[in-house]
Amino acid sequence: QHSGRAIFMKSFLVAVTNPKGYLFCSALLPQFIDPAAAQAPQYLAISLVFAGIDFSVMFAYAFIGAKAIRLLKASATRWIDRACGGALLALAGSLAFYRRANT
Secondary structure, three states: OOOOHHHHHHHHHHHHHHHHHHHHHHHHHHHHOOOOOOOOHHHHHHHHHHHHHHHHHHHHHHHHHHHHHHHHHHHHHHHHHHHHHHHHHHHHHHOOOOOOOOO
């Protein structure tokens, strides 16, 4: 059993070392920054809005997932896992045999 601090640190390090977040922010944020105005308050405001939206969405995912787990029986959960796994295998198979048309 890991402590809450250890889980937090592991999650934090994964998030900080993930380059996708940096690429996303570097592509999205400059569009909303006015170069003539003070930049620090603008970045702070955008960061707070982004963090608030992200927290709300992640909290909603966790809440809905927790409710779904309680409502579903173990056998139903197993069948959902099998169906999702089968769909992923079918997608992988279709990608493996996909041929581009000669143009």
